[in-house]
Each structure stands twice: as C-alpha cells, then as structure tokens.
Amino acid sequence: DQQVKQNSPSLSVQEGRISILNCDYTNSMFDYFLWYKKYPAEGPTFLISISSIKDKNEDGRFTVFLNKSAKHLSLHIVPSQPGDSAVYFCAASVQGAQKLVFGQGTRLTINP
Amino acid sequence: DGGITQSPKYLFRKEGQNVTLSCEQNLNHDAMYWYRQDPGQGLRLIYYSQIVNDFQKGDIAEGYSVSREKKESFPLTVTSAQKNPTAFYLCASRDQPGADTQYFGPGTRLTVL
Numbered sequence: 001d002q003q004v005k006q007n008s009p010s011l012s013v014q015e016g017r018i019s020i021l022n023c024d025y026t027n028s029m030f031d032y033f034l035w036y037k038k039y040p041a042e043g044p045t046f047l048i049s050i051s052s053i054k055d056k057n058e059d060g061r062f063t064v065f066l067n068k069s070a071k072h073l074s075l076h077i078v079p080s081q082p083g084d085s086a087v088y089f090c091a092a093s094v095q096g097a098q099k100l101v102f103g104q105g106t107r108l109t110i111n112p
Numbered sequence: 113d114g115g116i117t118q119s120p121k122y123l124f125r126k127e128g129q130n131v132t133l134s135c136e137q138n139l140n141h142d143a144m145y146w147y148r149q150d151p152g153q154g155l156r157l158i159y160y161s162q163i164v165n166d167f168q169k170g171d172i173a174e175g176y177s178v179s180r181e182k183k184e185s186f187p188l189t190v191t192s193a194q195k196n197p198t199a200f201y202l203c204a205s206r207d208q209p210g211a212d213t214q215y216f217g218p219g220t221r222l223t224v225l
Contacts, residue, residue: 009152032212043116043202043216044155089154093212098143098162099170100214102154 003027004092006103014111019077021106023090026071030092034100035064035075038087047088048075077108085110115139116217118203123222125190125197133188133220135203141215142208144186146170146178148199149219155202161186162208190222198224 005024013019021035031052036044050057050064050073057064063076077084087107091100116137125131137144143162147155147170157170161180175194180186190197200221204214 004154006154034213036216041121041200041219041221043118043204043218046213046215049213095212098206098208098212099145099157099160100212102147102156104152104154 001026002104003030004090004101004103006088006090006106008106009104010107010109012109012111013080015082016079019075019080019084019108019110021075021077021088021090021108023073023075023103024071025073025092027092027094027101028071029094030101031095032093033064033066033073034091034093035062036089036091037084038089038105044089080110082110082112084108116203116205116215118201118217118220121218121220123220125222125224127224128192130189130191131197131222133190133201133203133222135186135188135217137184137186137203137205137217139205139207139215140183141205142183143206144180145204145206145214146176146186146188147202147204148172149202150199158188158201197222 034049035047038044087105090103119134145160146158159178161167177189203217206214
C-alpha cells in the first residue's frame with residue numbers, strides 16, 4: 001500500500017528552465033509534507049516543507065505547492081541549475097506519529 | 113560541527129554473518145531512525161527510537177535488531193536472518209517535540225558476498 005507516490009521515475013529539464021516534481025498521497029490524515037534531495041551514495045538533504053494549513057511555501061529557488069483536495073503536492077525549482085541534478089523524495093507525516101512515509105523518488109537531470 | 117555520522121561508508125559481509133552498522137549523532141536529538149534504500153525504491157523504515165532504552169519496529173524490521181543505550185548512538189545489526197541484506201542503509205534523527213523534519217547521515221553501503 002503505497003501511501004505516497006511519485007509517478008515519474010525521472011525528469012529531464014534544460015538549465016535555466018523550471019523543474020516541476022510531483023507527488024500524490026492517499027492518506028488524508030497526513031498534515032506535514034517534506035521534500036528531500038539525494039545525491040548518489042549520500043544521505044538525503046532536507047530541502048523544504050509545508051504544513052497542511054498552508055498551500056504554498058517558498059525558499060529561494062524552491063517552492064512547494066500543496067493541493068489538499070487533490071491530495072497532491074509539487075516542488076518547483078526556478079531556475080534549474082546543473083547542481084540540482086539528483087533524486088528528489090517527497091515525504092509525509094501525521095503529526096504525532098513520529099514517522100515519515102516516503103515516495104519512490106524522481107531522478108531529476110538538468111541538461112546544459 | 114553538529115551532525116550524524118555513519119561508519120563505515122562501505123561494508124562487505126559474507127553470507128550467514130551478522131554485521132553491525134554504526135550511527136552517532138551530536139545534535140542532542142531524542143528520536144533516531146534506520147532506513148534502507150534499494151534501487152528504484154523509496155526509503156523504507158526498519159526501526160526507530162524516540163527515547164533511550166526504547167525502540168519500535170518499522171515496516172521492514174524482520175532480520176534486523178537495534179539498541180539504544182545512549183541518546184547519541186543507535187546501532188543497527190543486520191542478522192543472517194535478513195534474506196536480502198545488500199542495500200544502502202541510512203540513519204536519521206529528529207528533534208522532539210519539534211516538527212517532523214528528519215536529518216540524515218551519509219549512509220552505509222552493505223554488500224553481502
């Protein structure tokens with residue numbers, strides 16, 4: 001039972017353009033969502049998060065959008081840079097549950 | 113520098129042997145977690161601990177064991193009962209009672225020969 005799904009295993013974007021990574025969830029109890037970035041053979045690095053009381057959160061080039069009615073969130077990276085090439089994981093939690101549920105990841109490749 | 117350390121980076125084990133992966137944090141975080149990552153899959157939770165001397169099974173605990181004798185340390189033992197132990201293992205910690213953000217160590221790649 002995959003509660004958090006990233007349906008695109010990979011995405012290729014030209015440098016300077018916008019990268020949009022998508023994530024869907026099925027558990028309506030999730031109230032906190034996170035995005036992590038991971039390079040090969042390294043641990044994931046926390047990027048940005050959003051609480052269910054918001055529908056948007058920005059941090060520099062990164063913006064996360066949450067659509068609760070659709071149970072969908074997305075990560076926008078503008079402008080995309082070569083260093084953004086990595087695997088991106090979305091994760092979700094229920095406050096107080098102490099655990100995160102991760103999606104399968106999307107490999108983002110930024111082409112020069 | 114505060115952070116999470118995992119050692120070793122690469123570990124090789126003969127089939128049938130137990131092996132222990134180290135995880136240490138100096139962030140003064142209460143909660144610690146172990147995940148494994150397999151190619152094309154997300155992170156799957158093995159065990160977690162919210163406080164010293166207490167831990168809970170995650171989604172894939174079979175064939176693994178943990179201990180939490182000190183706040184800063186959460187070692188994971190991969191036993192011979194684990195059928196597919198070759199994977200990338202990640203340790204994380206989380207400050208309680210703060211938000212649910214977890215911070216990860218660099219990982220250990222375990223290969224069973």
